[in-house]
Amino acid sequence: MYARVLTASLIGLAGEKTWVEVDLEQGLPAFNVVGLVNQSIKESRDRIKSAIANCGFDFPLIRITANLTPANRKKDGSHYDLPIALALLIAQDAAETGEYDDAFTDGSIACFGELSLDGKVNKVDGALSMLIELKNSGVSAVIIPKGNLSEAMLVKGMMLYPVETLTEVLEFAARLKNIASVEADGNTNEYHENSFPDFADIKGQEFAKRAAEVAAAGMHGMLMVGPPGVGKSMIGKRIPGIMPALSFQERLDVTQIYSVAGLISEKNPLLCDRPFRAPHHTISAAALIGGGGNPKPGEISLAHNGVLFLDEFPEFSTHTIDMLRQPLEDGFVSITRVNGKVEYPSRFMLVVAMNPCRCGYYGDSIKPCSCTESDRQKYLGRISGPLLDRIDINICMERIVYKELVEDYDFGNEKTNKKPRVIDSRALRKGVEAAFAMQEARYKGEPINYNSQLTPQLIKKYCALDEESRALMETAFTKWNLSARQYHRILKVARTIADIDQSEQIKSDHILEALSYRMPEKYFK
Amino acid sequence: MKSLECKILKITDEQYPAHLRNIPNAPQRLYYIGDLSIIQKPLYAIVGTRRASPYGRWAAYEIGKRIAQCGISIVSGMAEGIDTCGHRACLDSGTPTVAVLGTGIDVIFPKSNTNLYYEIAENGLILSEYEPGVSGHAYNFPERNRIVSGLSKAVIVVEGAYKSGSMITAKLALEQGRDVFAVPGNINQPNSTGTNSLIYDGAGAITDLNELLPQLGIIGNQLTISLANCSKSELEILRIIKEAPGITVEELAVAIYEDIPTVLRLVNTLELRGLLKSEGAKYFY
Numbered sequence: 001m002y003a004r005v006l007t008a009s010l011i012g013l014a015g016e017k018t019w020v021e022v023d024l025e026q027g028l029p030a031f032n033v034v035g036l037v038n039q040s041i042k043e044s045r046d047r048i049k050s051a052i053a054n055c056g057f058d059f060p061l062i063r064i065t066a067n068l069t070p071a072n073r074k075k076d077g078s079h080y081d082l083p084i085a086l087a088l089l090i091a092q093d094a095a096e097t098g099e100y101d102d103a104f105t106d107g108s109i110a111c112f113g114e115l116s117l118d119g120k121v122n123k124v125d126g127a128l129s130m131l132i133e134l135k136n137s138g139v140s141a142v143i144i145p146k147g148n149l150s151e152a153m154l155v156k157g158m159m160l161y162p163v164e165t166l167t168e169v170l171e172f173a174a175r176l177k178n179i180a181s182v183e184a185d186g187n188t189n190e191y192h193e194n195s196f197p198d199f200a201d202i203k204g205q206e207f208a209k210r211a212a213e214v215a216a217a218g219m220h221g222m223l224m225v226g227p228p229g230v231g232k233s234m235i236g237k238r239i240p241g242i243m244p245a246l247s248f249q250e251r252l253d254v255t256q257i258y259s260v261a262g263l264i265s266e267k268n269p270l271l272c273d274r275p276f277r278a279p280h281h282t283i284s285a286a287a288l289i290g291g292g293g294n295p296k297p298g299e300i301s302l303a304h305n306g307v308l309f310l311d312e313f314p315e316f317s318t319h320t321i322d323m324l325r326q327p328l329e330d331g332f333v334s335i336t337r338v339n340g341k342v343e344y345p346s347r348f349m350l351v352v353a354m355n356p357c358r359c360g361y362y363g364d365s366i367k368p369c370s371c372t373e374s375d376r377q378k379y380l381g382r383i384s385g386p387l388l389d390r391i392d393i394n395i396c397m398e399r400i401v402y403k404e405l406v407e408d409y410d411f412g413n414e415k416t417n418k419k420p421r422v423i424d425s426r427a428l429r430k431g432v433e434a435a436f437a438m439q440e441a442r443y444k445g446e447p448i449n450y451n452s453q454l455t456p457q458l459i460k461k462y463c464a465l466d467e468e469s470r471a472l473m474e475t476a477f478t479k480w481n482l483s484a485r486q487y488h489r490i491l492k493v494a495r496t497i498a499d500i501d502q503s504e505q506i507k508s509d510h511i512l513e514a515l516s517y518r519m520p521e522k523y524f525k
Numbered sequence: 526m527k528s529l530e531c532k533i534l535k536i537t538d539e540q541y542p543a544h545l546r547n548i549p550n551a552p553q554r555l556y557y558i559g560d561l562s563i564i565q566k567p568l569y570a571i572v573g574t575r576r577a578s579p580y581g582r583w584a585a586y587e588i589g590k591r592i593a594q595c596g597i598s599i600v601s602g603m604a605e606g607i608d609t610c611g612h613r614a615c616l617d618s619g620t621p622t623v624a625v626l627g628t629g630i631d632v633i634f635p636k637s638n639t640n641l642y643y644e645i646a647e648n649g650l651i652l653s654e655y656e657p658g659v660s661g662h663a664y665n666f667p668e669r670n671r672i673v674s675g676l677s678k679a680v681i682v683v684e685g686a687y688k689s690g691s692m693i694t695a696k697l698a699l700e701q702g703r704d705v706f707a708v709p710g711n712i713n714q715p716n717s718t719g720t721n722s723l724i725y726d727g728a729g730a731i732t733d734l735n736e737l738l739p740q741l742g743i744i745g746n747q748l749t750i751s752l753a754n755c756s757k758s759e760l761e762i763l764r765i766i767k768e769a770p771g772i773t774v775e776e777l778a779v780a781i782y783e784d785i786p787t788v789l790r791l792v793n794t795l796e797l798r799g800l801l802k803s804e805g806a807k808y809f810y
Contacts, residue, residue: 207774207806210785225805356805363579363805365771368715372576373605374637396805398773475797497786512790515797516774 001025003091006110006139007083008130009068009075012295012342013256015126015133019069019107020080022087027063033084035068038076038294047078047115048085055119055167057094064088074340076294079124082113082143082169089170098174103141109161110134111143111169119166123147125262128255131155141181143169149182151259151269154252156186194273196241197234200424204400205231211517213428215393216243217435218451218496221328221350223313223388223519226397227367228360232353236309239351240274242428243306244436250305253345257304261297275306275348281315289323295335295342300327303348313354314382322384324350329390331453347449350391354383364399392452392489394519435499451496456488463491469508476515490514529558529646531630531657540565548675548701552654555672556630559650563621567678568600569741570698572670572691573607574684574716579804580771581684581716582610584708587734587802587809588681589614595743598622598649600676602669603642605635607683607691612641621649625673627666629659670694671701679704679741681731685719692719695728706731706741734810755800758783762791766801767810774806 001024009018031045052059066084068075090100103109112130113121127148132155134142141159144152149162161179163169171177199209208224208231215222216239224232246254254271258264279288279299290298300308310316327333331347356362357376362369371379439450442462448454454462465473477487491506494514498506534541534555542564545551569592571585589599589611599615601608603624615622624645628634630653633642645651652672655665670693674680680698682705685691695705706729710717724730731737755763758781765780766772772780778788792808795801802809 204775206778206785207789210789363807365711366713369576369578373609374635377637398806400775472797479797479799509786509790512793513786515793516789 003087005083005087006107010126015130020083021067029061031064033066035071036074050117051115051119078114079112081115095174109141113145121145126260128259158184198425211395217432220452221391222393224353230397240276277303278309285320297344300346301344308348310352313352393517431500438499545675570677570680571611575606577606585610585683586614593618593620623650626653627669628661629657631657667693671697674698681706684716687718770809771807
């Protein structure tokens with residue numbers, strides 16, 4: 001007595017088509033699950049036993065072997081409960097009166113779901129990835145837990161059978177009762193204005209706003225140094241709001257990561273806003289990068305296509321921070337554990353904020369700083385140099401005076417009839433969108449997407465300077481003892497400023513502005 | 526690290542500078558490394574707090590630079606903060622500098638100034654009245670300050686609280702008949718209470734760097750800054766920064782009714798030409 005049912009397994013973000021086979025043979029009562037399964041799948045035997053009994057079927061007291069193939073891949077997760085139980089019921093011909101639909105055993109209908117002891121089908125993590133894989137391998141109908149329906153609706157064209165109990169599934173398989181099917185329509189809701197707070201809330205930090213615009217436009221890393229309360233966190237939180245809306249494919253990519261991490265809300269399954277992640281500084285390396293026996297995505301992957309904001313930067317453990325280097329460079333992170341290797345995308349914009357010293361008031365115009373020079377050096381010395389090398393936009397922020405805070409800050413001038421320039425998120429997004437479009441067109445044939453990813457070879461190709469700019473860079477180079485790295489960073493930022501300006505040629509004006517975002521090398525020793 | 530040659534200068538030696546010999550409680554003997562000829566004529570001392578603000582650092586460096594560019598050495602105590610800036614300004618201008626230590630001559634304190642120590646030994650003079658190997662005691666440092674002022678013609682206090690080593694130096698300088706100058710600061714900063722009270726008591730106030738050298742009685746190769754080739758808005762920026770040193774980009778933008786990128790371009794142009802200097806987000810003339 002043998003039966004098989006199609007399901008899928010999850011390796012990192014990727015799904016894989018997997019068959020569940022169940023064989024019943026005479027012998028001492030036993031229930032074995034094989035196929036490199038881990039503890040959570042072994043436990044499923046007990047859930048299945050109770051679920052079958054509580055649905056009013058007999059659990060066969062003979063030797064049962066369940067096999068998950070391909071059997072040489074390690075498997076994890078509770079979503080195999082439903083296919084195993086279903087294959088078992090079909091194998092023992094539980095629905096006596098029914099006639100089994102071949103679609104279940106020949107793989108035209110797949111299923112997954114977790115069982116509870118009373119036979120209910122619960123929602124599972126990673127449903128989106130599995131459905132995408134099943135669709136790609138030609139399966140057009142899937143039985144899914146009702147709880148995963150809204151997320152599953154994103155897989156356009158897939159015929160979905162949302163179910164609530166094991167009995168329902170069996171009766172459907174035996175052609176006793178039908179389940180109302182739903183065809184996935186692909187896009188559940190249209191893009192709406194993002195829900196991030198507006199830059200207009202920040203008064204007086206116009207330099208920082210401009211820096212945020214440039215940073216977002218080229219996906220450059222950004223470092224803000226300033227005393228407490230100047231608005232560093234406010235700026236950080238508003239940055240994803242000035243980036244262009246995600247394309248449908250990007251949204252799907254992000255949603256897939258959240259699905260695997262089990263962070264999808266039923267009400268709003270497709271993530272529309274760019275992710276914004278701000279982990280606390282006590283975060284462990286595994287939580288930041290991703291990890292676990294069966295690696296789950298970390299904060300850097302959850303921030304994919306969005307912003308990773310690290311406040312109180314020097315308080316993070318240096319060990320943890322140094323791990324950011326490879327993912328920042330490559331745009332993905334590969335995590336290797338006993339159970340195999342997984343890759344998660346991690347193309348995020350890094351925004352970090354810190355105080356200028358331990359007490360926070362070095363250089364403040366009102367509050368005195370209580371740190372000695374060596375205290376300050378020690379505090380700054382906690383930051384990894386190689387990571388700083390990957391941050392292109394560096395700014396210092398100052399406390400703003402009360403007058404600016406209460407009066408509406410603008411650049412209006414009655415004398416020259418200049419209109420006030422209100423800088424809000426909408427205005428900043430315009431510049432960023434223009435720069436994104438320029439970059440998309442320019443890097444079509446290249447392995448990169450943004451100016452921040454330019455390598456020295458590509459800088460030569462795309463950041464050619466005219467005579468005036470070259471002379472300017474030379475002066476700056478000697479005047480400030482710039483390193484080759486800083487030189488390249490300035491060129492990358494100038495490229496982005498030119499893109500905001502819609503200029504294919506980098507002009508001296510762009511270089512002059514880019515020089516403002518360098519951090520004097522002596523600042524961090 | 527290569528070994529340095531340490532020698533002893535006795536009060537009876539001919540090379541012992543006369544102006545130092547005449548101060549009350551003049552040191553009987555001094556250990557020294559470097560070139561004694563530097564202290565034969567009176568110098569200028571730059572002293573101040575170890576916990577210097579960006580403003581203090583800037584002022585110490587700029588004052589030191591202007592004096593050193595006339596070929597006159599700066600004497601200070603090689604402590605963190607203002608002292609270090611004074612020495613640095615001097616070395617950067619290619620003029621030898623004099624450090625009077627509050628520790629044994631072979632003890633580098635603070636450790637962060639190790640490089641500075643060797644640079645001064647190479648191009649300047651290190652002095653100490655303590656036996657080699659003596660580590661820093663709190664009472665050594667005020668005692669050493671009488672030598673700093675004793676070697677100088679005038680003492681310039683850049684930043685210092687009301688009760689601080691810098692104020693002790695200023696008091697000793699007055700007792701020794703030296704001139705005392707002070708850099709005014711914000712009245713809400715503890716580190717300016719000392720310097721401001723010195724000014725209140727009659728010390729010379731350093732209010733304009735362009736007037737600095739005549740004020741100190743230095744005649745000679747003054748820094749000439751060329752304002753030619755400056756555009757109208759550049760001159761406007763310079764004027765504003767001169768009026769309000771420590772101004773930020775945002776404040777400049779409001780003052781000249783321009784947007785941020787334009788202001789950034791202007792200040793960077795001016796900084797590249799050496800007409801202003803930035804410290805963090807603040808700009809100084």
